[in-house]
Amino acid sequence: MNRSALDQLLRSQAGIWRGLRSENQVWQVIPSGFAELDALLPCGGWPLGGVLEILSPCLGIGELSLLLPAMADLTQAKRWIAWIAPPQQVYTPALLQAGIDLNYVLVVDCRQAADIPWSLEKLLRNGRCGMTLAWPRRLSDHQIRRLQLAAEAGSALAVLFPKQLNGSGYTALRLEVRPAETGLDLHILKARGSLQRASLTLPL
Amino acid sequence: MAATARALSPTPTDRVDALVKPNAANSPLWLCAYFPDLALAALHLDLGQAVASSALSKGQTRLYAVSEAARQAGVEPGMAPAAALALCPGLSIRNRDPLAERQALQQLAEIALDFSPWVSLDQTDCLLLEIRSCLTLFGGVEHLQDKLRTALQTARHRPLIAISPSPTASTLLARLNLETIVSDRQALRSALGPLPIAALELDDKILHRLFRTGIRQLTDLWRLPRDGLAKRYGAVLLQQLDKLAGQQTQVLQAFHKPPSFQASREMPIELERIEHFFPAVEQLAGEFAAFLKNRDATTLGIILELHHHDRPATRLTLDFRVGNRAPKHWCSLLYEKLERSPLPAPVLALTLLSSAIVPFQPERFSLFDDSEQPSSEAEWQAVLDQLQARLGHHALKFPGTCSDHRPERAMTDTPSPLNANPGLPSRPLWLLPNPDPIRIGDVHLLSAVERIESGWWDDQFIRRDYFIAKDTRGRKLWVYRDLNTKNQWFVHGLFG
Numbered sequence: 001m002n003r004s005a006l007d008q009l010l011r012s013q014a015g016i017w018r019g020l021r022s023e024n025q026v027w028q029v030i031p032s033g034f035a036e037l038d039a040l041l042p043c044g045g046w047p048l049g050g051v052l053e054i055l056s057p058c059l060g061i062g063e064l065s066l067l068l069p070a071m072a073d074l075t076q077a078k079r080w081i082a083w084i085a086p087p088q089q090v091y092t093p094a095l096l097q098a099g100i101d102l103n104y105v106l107v108v109d110c111r112q113a114a115d116i117p118w119s120l121e122k123l124l125r126n127g128r129c130g131m132t133l134a135w136p137r138r139l140s141d142h143q144i145r146r147l148q149l150a151a152e153a154g155s156a157l158a159v160l161f162p163k164q165l166n167g168s169g170y171t172a173l174r175l176e177v178r179p180a181e182t183g184l185d186l187h188i189l190k191a192r193g194s195l196q197r198a199s200l201t202l203p204l
Numbered sequence: 205m206a207a208t209a210r211a212l213s214p215t216p217t218d219r220v221d222a223l224v225k226p227n228a229a230n231s232p233l234w235l236c237a238y239f240p241d242l243a244l245a246a247l248h249l250d251l252g253q254a255v256a257s258s259a260l261s262k263g264q265t266r267l268y269a270v271s272e273a274a275r276q277a278g279v280e281p282g283m284a285p286a287a288a289l290a291l292c293p294g295l296s297i298r299n300r301d302p303l304a305e306r307q308a309l310q311q312l313a314e315i316a317l318d319f320s321p322w323v324s325l326d327q328t329d330c331l332l333l334e335i336r337s338c339l340t341l342f343g344g345v346e347h348l349q350d351k352l353r354t355a356l357q358t359a360r361h362r363p364l365i366a367i368s369p370s371p372t373a374s375t376l377l378a379r380l381n382l383e384t385i386v387s388d389r390q391a392l393r394s395a396l397g398p399l400p401i402a403a404l405e406l407d408d409k410i411l412h413r414l415f416r417t418g419i420r421q422l423t424d425l426w427r428l429p430r431d432g433l434a435k436r437y438g439a440v441l442l443q444q445l446d447k448l449a450g451q452q453t454q455v456l457q458a459f460h461k462p463p464s465f466q467a468s469r470e471m472p473i474e475l476e477r478i479e480h481f482f483p484a485v486e487q488l489a490g491e492f493a494a495f496l497k498n499r500d501a502t503t504l505g506i507i508l509e510l511h512h513h514d515r516p517a518t519r520l521t522l523d524f525r526v527g528n529r530a531p532k533h534w535c536s537l538l539y540e541k542l543e544r545s546p547l548p549a550p551v552l553a554l555t556l557l558s559s560a561i562v563p564f565q566p567e568r569f570s571l572f573d574d575s576e577q578p579s580s581e582a583e584w585q586a587v588l589d590q591l592q593a594r595l596g597h598h599a600l601k602f603p604g605t606c607s608d609h610r611p612e613r614a615m616t617d618t619p620s621p622l623n624a625n626p627g628l629p630s631r632p633l634w635l636l637p638n639p640d641p642i643r644i645g646d647v648h649l650l651s652a653v654e655r656i657e658s659g660w661w662d663d664q665f666i667r668r669d670y671f672i673a674k675d676t677r678g679r680k681l682w683v684y685r686d687l688n689t690k691n692q693w694f695v696h697g698l699f700g
Contacts, residue, residue: 060679064700088634179678
């Protein structure tokens with residue numbers, strides 16, 4: 001069996017993951033709006049059709065600013081941004097300043113924590129929603145897997161800001177952010193399709 | 205052969221006769237029910253007491269309608285409230301509500317639809333019914349009149365009923381409190397003869413001129429030659445007379461009951477499990493969808509009632525964000541609701557109701573837009589309906605902005621057309637509903653001051669100096685110094 005035949009075989013098997021940067025896996029992405037970050041992310045942007053976990057020590061260090069350019073792009077493409085049970089009041093003038101079209105912003109109140117994954121799944125699966133943001137207290141591997149599938153079905157980005165480090169294997173991308181003197185320290189802990197662990201500091 | 209042919213086809217002369225000579229038994233007969241106390245009854249006032257409703261007329265408040273008890277005390281419509289109160293100290297005066305009057309009249313029209321298929325609301329405070337076609341059913345004019353009067357009085361309204369072959373004449377007679385029945389067009393002119401000409405809807409000028417020529421009653425007008433009347437007083441007068449005599453065809457608008465749907469299914473035995481009785485719900489939903497499709501309508505909400513033995517029925521209400529006629533969507537929402545709320549008892553019967561029926565509006569597509577929509581607007585609305593059905597009515601918010609300088613008032617929970625960016629210094633992504641007091645020593649100010657001083661016109665006057673600051677945990681804060689309260693410092697927002 002020559003090299004290309006082996007390559008073909010490996011490509012045809014969906015269950016085989018080939019480590020590092022594998023060029024054969026291409027999925028839809030949306031540029032993050034930060035060139036240095038795009039260069040590190042697989043396929044050059046946030047994965048559309050995947051779960052993105054952002055681990056942040058506390059609210060307000062700039063973890064949301066990371067997503068604002070992508071949100072603006074999505075609303076310009078007439079796709080909705082859904083905020084599920086945000087921990088504080090989302091302040092619309094700031095969204096407007098970031099270039100987000102408020103006609104495509106939806107805020108959902110969830111009284112019960114159990115409704116959060118259900119709502120996320122419903123919204124993600126429908127293709128009109130481009131991004132969901134949620135701050136769940138606890139999600140099981142099984143639930144994250146379901147979200148991942150829903151996001152793939154609707155080709156949307158599901159952003160989770162977990163309270164604790166889940167360590168789920170099903171997320172497409174996991175980042176850790178820390179405040180830095182000059183901006184935001186960012187560590188890529190896990191990226192689907194890449195073994196590379198990278199760090200950078202973004203000036204925000 | 206010729207005889208057979210003649211027997212099969214009616215002679216042409218017969219047909220012409222039928223067209224030319226209207227059969228007296230087929231000419232319409234109009235019943236007018238006039239409600240003199242509609243303005244008072246619509247406000248649910250007790251007509252046995254001295255009550256009145258007032259309305260603005262030429263910038264001044266004047267009495268619009270008065271009850272019989274008030275009338276006996278000398279109160280008349282058109283009086284000033286103060287004058288009326290001087291005459292009748294116990295008089296209670298309420299503002300007139302035209303909307304309530306209209307709704308009351310519509311309710312009465314729904315009752316009237318039981319008596320005639322043709323009801324019109326064209327005349328103010330009146331119902332006009334075409335009754336010739338239903339006389340046989342009710343056994344004569346008097347019977348029908350009595351039954352209608354009883355039905356209307358049960359609804360706590362007092363009708364004055366007049367019947368004649370002309371809708372205008374019936375209205376006129378009823379308004380003049382002449383409860384007569386004129387079933388013949390020939391008798392109509394003599395029945396109307398003694399009426400004063402002031403009752404006609406005419407210009408004051410023409411009335412005055414007629415009055416000066418000594419014409420007091422309609423009989424005097426009937427006697428005059430038509431061409432002379434038209435020359436002297438204009439065609440309007442003749443038209444009025446013709447309408448009264450039933451010689452001019454009038455086009456009246458028919459009243460139709462707002463559509464509603466109700467259908468039920470009885471279960472053969474008491475059923476407890478959703479899977480067992482849900483097929484019946486699906487059937488009902490299918491029936492309702494067919495009902496809507498026939499009328500090219502959609503619904504904004506449906507109610508499912510589950511009847512139990514010896515217990516009040518369980519009611520499930522669904523409200524849709526946009527008009528909807530997809531039974532699958534309703535069923536999935538109902539199923540979910542049923543799954544989440546356990547039933548108190550087994551189900552004996554089901555009823556599906558809906559009165560929120562609106563015209564169908566098709567989805568609009570752009571002719572040239574080739575960009576592929578991943579899913580249709582209807583599907584997106586269906587998802588929002590699902591969320592709303594599970595999370596509650598106010599769970600979905602579509603925030604907007606509001607042009608106010610005060611930060612806490614610059615956002616709304618409802619979508620706003622005004623989504624312009626007024627070029628302010630940067631705002632935080634999170635706003636704290638209640639600003640947190642802080643010690644200024646704990647934070648490090650990063651930006652120049654932004655003074656916000658606004659709201660002196662209402663009681664929420666603010667005078668604050670805003671800064672962007674960073675705290676020891678690395679959070680970017682939006683802090684302010686309140687100049688109104690001894691320069692205290694607060695955190696108002698977080699830059700996420």
